[in-house]
Amino acid sequence: MNRVVGILLASLVGALVLSVALGSVPLPLNRVLGALTFQSSQGDQLVVWQIRLPRALAAGFVGAALGMSGAALQGLLRNPLAEPGILGVSATAALFATFVLYFGLATAGPLVLPLAAVAGALIATLLVALAALRTRSVVTLILIGVGLSSFSAAIMALLMNLAPNPFSLADMVNWMLGTVDNRSFDDLLFALPFMAIGVAVLLASRRGLSVLALGDEAAEGMGLDLKRQRLAVIIGAGLATGAAVALAGAIGFVGIVAPHLVRPFLRYDPARLLVPSALLGGLILVLADIGVRVLPTDSELKLGVVASLLGAPVFIWIAARRRLA
């Protein structure tokens, strides 16, 4: 394990502990540890196990899935501004979730909403994967992703436009802002398998991302199976991103910013970037979620809003500082 991974992992664990300790009622470290080991009061155990820990873990997993997907897609598409949703997966997942909210189906069960989001993500992933089998150009893939995103956004706008009542409109808007509020271990257990498969596929195919840095033609000449590599990244990033959207709604910029910040420490190698990007993505969202909870605001701040407020300026900074054309 290299130094970057070690530092990020330690920071992430620290941030998770901090996240469990902080909140409307701050818990000192000994009470946190007591609750985690089931040796403190019922009240403390309830706060830690039912409320704070699942929420902190959700923020961490969502950030990690987005960070790694962003890093892999930036490597595949050879573009430092690529983001996990670039292939239309996030927008389609969000569209399916909006459908559920529009028709008031979310009340049918706690898993209906994430199930719909994952289904949307899988359908988008399948469409882009089929396109990848037919085209040689990554630009075509990006354009298909942009088209898919725009179309999903258009239908979402239509659903909001026709919202049957202000409450369902508020539900849709709230969900789209992105949050890990009220997430339970059941929500986590539903999303984790998809994330785990996505992450495993990405990690298994990461060596190919290194050679793609020299262009598709050279990479093929060096022995890369271009089609397989593209399919692996599309499916891996699609699953991980889809699960992240299902768990927390739309959360932007983490997937762009995290890989960019760690890249110089890993000699700009797209393969070695994956794990540190995941750790930093998780760290950023856990810290942002702590901010959301401790900042005194009248109505609850949404994690997605804070992530965008922090991420967008960094995005502009990255775009302005690009070294290679």
Added chain:
Amino acid sequence: MKLLEAEGLGYSIDGRVLVADAAFALGAGELTALIGPNGSGKTTLLRLALGLLEKDAGSSSIDGTAVESLSPVERARRVAYLPQARPLVWPQPVRDVVSLGRFAYGAALGRLSQEDSEAVERAIRACQLDGFEERAADTLSGGELSRVHLARALAAETPLVVADEPVAALDPRYQHKTMQLFANMTRAGRSVLTVIHDLDLALRYASKVLWMHEGRIVANGTPQETFTATRLRDVFGIDAQVLSDGAHTRLEISGPA
């Protein structure tokens, strides 16, 4: 057995023929120059022969095996390919870029085997990049970068190297250095196929020249056999004289025909 053998290769796009009925064979110990004017189909021919582009007609084999039945890794262990377009996305250090040449042997950046590291070192020295190892690739000049990509291709240490315009960006000294390097490799039993626009270099270093014109191979033989004033005018549209003083042959180009 030939390292690379192509027969009747043909390729057209939207009814426009880019390569037609092209045949050639490369044996060990040969330095073959592929020459021809812009748009004569040189790059397309290389890609067809290596199976990187799906051909409309003909066949191509590497070491006697049809290119279609070789996996990308198997092909990469037999032939190193240096394309003409060499995009670079990240400002990676030179050593890492060269190390990517070991991909087909399972190498991953940051944990190269002893064998991989040694091959990378040899390639860096061969392309005279000593001292540049930790330089970020985007801080290099066009010619230096060109040598980095060549070193990447050489690091694979394959029996055959196929290079598309490897010396185009190099100064005269490195142009000759590179051609000498190729000549040395072929003397050691390896084989090089290179696209080249400098006819003097082709004449001087190549053991065999493939002439391409409008998608067809119009001549295939030693420089002494194939360099004639008529052919230079027909293929390249230039007025040139081929001068020979017995030991050396050289070219005097007076201008477009």
